[in-house]
Amino acid sequence: MKLNATLAGMTMTLLLALTLPAAASDHTLGVFGNANEDDTINMQDVTYTELIILEYRDRTELSDAKYDGKINMQDVTQIELVILGKEKELTLLDTADRTVTVNKPITSIVGGPFGILRSFGLELTDIVVGTYSQVDLEVYPELSDELLDVGSGWTPDLEKILGLNPDVVFIQPPGGPFDTTPTLTKLESAGITVLCFKCQTPAIHREEVEKLGYLFDRRDEAEIYLNWRENILNLIKETVDTIPEEDGVNVYFESYKPYTTYPRYGYLTEAGGVDIFAGEPGGSVDPEAVIDQNPDVILKVAYPGGGYTLDADDTADLKALRDEIMSRSELQGVKAVEDERVYVITSYLLLYLPHCNHIECFQLAYQAKWLHPELFEDLDPQAIHQEYLTEFQRMDIDLDEKGVFVYPPFDES
Secondary structure, X not given: OHHHHHHHHHXXXXXXXXXXXXXXXXXXXXXXXXXXXXXXXXXXHHHHHHHHHOOOOOOOHHHOOOOOOOOOHHXXXXXXXXXXXXXXXXXXXXXXXXXEEEEOOOOOEEOOOHHHHHHOOOOXXXXXXXXXXXOOOOOOOOOOOOXXXXXXXXXXXXXXXXXXXXXXXXXXXXXXXXXXHHHHHHHHHOXXXXXXXXXXXXXXXXXXXXXXXXXXXXXXXXXXXXXXXHHHHHHHHHHHOOOOHHHOEEEEEEOOOOOEEOHHHHOOHHHOEEEOOOOOOOEEOOHHHHHHHOOXXXXXXXXXXXXXXXXXXXXXXXXXXXXXXXXXHHHOOOHHHHOOOEEEEEHHHOOOOOOOOOOHHHHHHHHHHHHOOOOOXXXXXXXXXXXXXXXXXXXXXXXXXEEEOEEOOOOOO
8 A cells, every 4th residue: 555655646746747858968877877868867867767667668778776677766766865975886887888886985996097086176095096007107196106006007917906905996998909808807706896987088088077976976076177178179169160171281190100190199180180191090101191192280299208397498309309300301392391380299198198198178279279370379278288287187287387298389389
């Protein structure tokens, strides 16, 4: 009788919701409890789950908030706890499309998207118990001697990780040239909770950051950071979208080795550029091909080079890279060299390289300014970079005094 009364009450309060569709969104938040499969978890998901129980809605993949194979009032309770940030566990789909249940709160991690967690206002030393050897101590000086280096992020020392007994281990998703599948399998076999995240892929950046916001109970902070990032990207996109196709700037994007290029690192189209080797897999290129394409601009990657420890005027190494390109005899008739539109960008700002510690805003802003200075006259890439460091990373660095990332500086371009 009590159950029937409960169901009857639910029916009376939910009938008006039957005609309401799930909210439209650009993506689905891959957290169980997101019953209506929009981009957030809120009271609409409570309503939607109750409608599923009453058989007025079809079950959805993410409606099983407790992830126990059943849809009942326990799922409603779980959703309400998630909304309040008081859930004891959270089940989600990570970037490798794995279903993972994480015990909360998370108090210790190995590896991780440190820049994102800092943007949430978290103190890394409070939660990070192990780091991979790829961590850049220029950017994360707090992750130094007192934290245990567990080796490469692709083939870490599993015994060290097990000894640390972390709540969660973060690794890159399996696949690619550095496949993490063996590491993932061994860690899971040992009972360690593993999460696969990238955080360097623009198309899924919002989805990943939102999930991290739920995992670390920093949803509001995640939204503040994401809105800041997207405001910058939208500002650039709106301007780039006005550029006629015939006004696109042809660019030769050279890797750190002479006459090698990797188009996926260039991030040129979004800056209003046309990669002269677009569609090719990357690698060595024939100098004659560069000459034949006659690029308007040459962008050169500095790796290693630059960084936060250098004084802002210590640009000798980057200048030498630019001078070397400008002096190549075979390029003397190329438009980019004739017009002195040759620029150097350090790997610190390149989105897809493992050395990158930031997000696409910086690379995109610098490149848009180089490629279309007249359209982006009011865009200040260094100011964007500075705001990120100060407001989101809480790094005490004045880019007018410290740090070298591009050459020539814009006041000399």
